[in-house]
Amino acid sequence: MKNQFSLYDLLILIGIIQGIIISVLLLKSKKNRISNKFLALGVLSFSFLSSKTLLQTLHLWDTNTFRYFPNGIELALPPLMYFYVKALVTPKFTFKKKDWLHFVPFFISQTFAFIVYFSVLKTTNFYEKDTIAKKFRFNDIKSLEEYLLLISLMIYLFYGYKKMKNYRIWLNNTISDNTFPDLGWLKNIFKIFVIIGVFSLINNSLDIFFDFKSKTVLHWNLLILFITVLIYYLGLQGYLQPDYTFNKNEIIVDENTPSHLANDVFATIVKKLEKAMVVDKLFLNPKLTIYELSNKLKTPQRILSQAINQHFKISFRDFINEYRLEEVKSKLKNSNNSHMSILGIALDCGFNSEASFYRIFKKNTGISPKEFIQKNTK
Numbered sequence: 001m002k003n004q005f006s007l008y009d010l011l012i013l014i015g016i017i018q019g020i021i022i023s024v025l026l027l028k029s030k031k032n033r034i035s036n037k038f039l040a041l042g043v044l045s046f047s048f049l050s051s052k053t054l055l056q057t058l059h060l061w062d063t064n065t066f067r068y069f070p071n072g073i074e075l076a077l078p079p080l081m082y083f084y085v086k087a088l089v090t091p092k093f094t095f096k097k098k099d100w101l102h103f104v105p106f107f108i109s110q111t112f113a114f115i116v117y118f119s120v121l122k123t124t125n126f127y128e129k130d131t132i133a134k135k136f137r138f139n140d141i142k143s144l145e146e147y148l149l150l151i152s153l154m155i156y157l158f159y160g161y162k163k164m165k166n167y168r169i170w171l172n173n174t175i176s177d178n179t180f181p182d183l184g185w186l187k188n189i190f191k192i193f194v195i196i197g198v199f200s201l202i203n204n205s206l207d208i209f210f211d212f213k214s215k216t217v218l219h220w221n222l223l224i225l226f227i228t229v230l231i232y233y234l235g236l237q238g239y240l241q242p243d244y245t246f247n248k249n250e251i252i253v254d255e256n257t258p259s260h261l262a263n264d265v266f267a268t269i270v271k272k273l274e275k276a277m278v279v280d281k282l283f284l285n286p287k288l289t290i291y292e293l294s295n296k297l298k299t300p301q302r303i304l305s306q307a308i309n310q311h312f313k314i315s316f317r318d319f320i321n322e323y324r325l326e327e328v329k330s331k332l333k334n335s336n337n338s339h340m341s342i343l344g345i346a347l348d349c350g351f352n353s354e355a356s357f358y359r360i361f362k363k364n365t366g367i368s369p370k371e372f373i374q375k376n377t378k
Helices: 007-028 033-057 074-089 097-120 126-135 138-172 186-210 218-240 263-278 290-297 301-312 316-333 342-348 354-365 369-376
Strands: none
Touching (some): 007 218, 033 218, 074 186, 097 126, 126 138, 138 316, 263 290, 290 301, 316 369, 342 369
């Protein structure tokens, strides 16, 4: 059968080429070196996964060389993305020998794929090839791998999301630096992987209960096309991220930790906090951490964090930003500061990120800084 190169094939091929290029860029990048290695391997795995559909659409499966071509890369994807997140949020992360156990299913799958491929390669007769593969229960094993992939995806998504959530809790209760990465973009990645999981579950259900696979492969082609878009988004977003290297000296504050502070102790800590903000204006330090604040107030960090959460009903980061915001609003109202730019005032008040300042200002006031000035100078 003559190969026909369609628009669909072109889109898949572009995605694969982009994936390979971005993988190389990620491996060469000096930022987030450890985590980017996992991301590069993940993007490369997605590219290999996308190549599977070309075997069918270009009828390469009907050639001697590419029939039963070994490509069992799917089971490597969930642990690779999990270790990418773990490497991002774990200071001085190192990949230990025991971590290789996460990739055992992938190694077994790929080894099986090679055994089948080289077993059928010795004959050019397609009927004999299929007979040999059938003896290996090739189709049954591949179906089992698809179910195992869905289970693996759910497990690693759960633990990856848990890692990210704990990091966000630590960040909000410890760091006031607005340039510090919050990994917000990873939420979209988790959502996309959930969509892939649901998509795969629906496709498998259609094949099992309605025998869709014998009638059409459109549902699987749509999934591969979606993955092709993911390759571009995932690789580009990861490559453009700032360097996440940081020291996590401060403790992780669990938001579910019960606080039972005595009333007199609680009142004393609140007074110390208010003095530190109103009189000493410690919030003007753009890199203020709860670790530094606890040393300044001579109060244990965990108790200080609990007092902020319990009394002000917000995180440490929001607590500091509220004082910064009030300082900005006060200066914007003062005509003596009209010679200063809005960003200049924001930087003087402890903000060190233009994007985060405008986002926080709009979120808390409902209007932009310019609109605030216009409203308060009439």
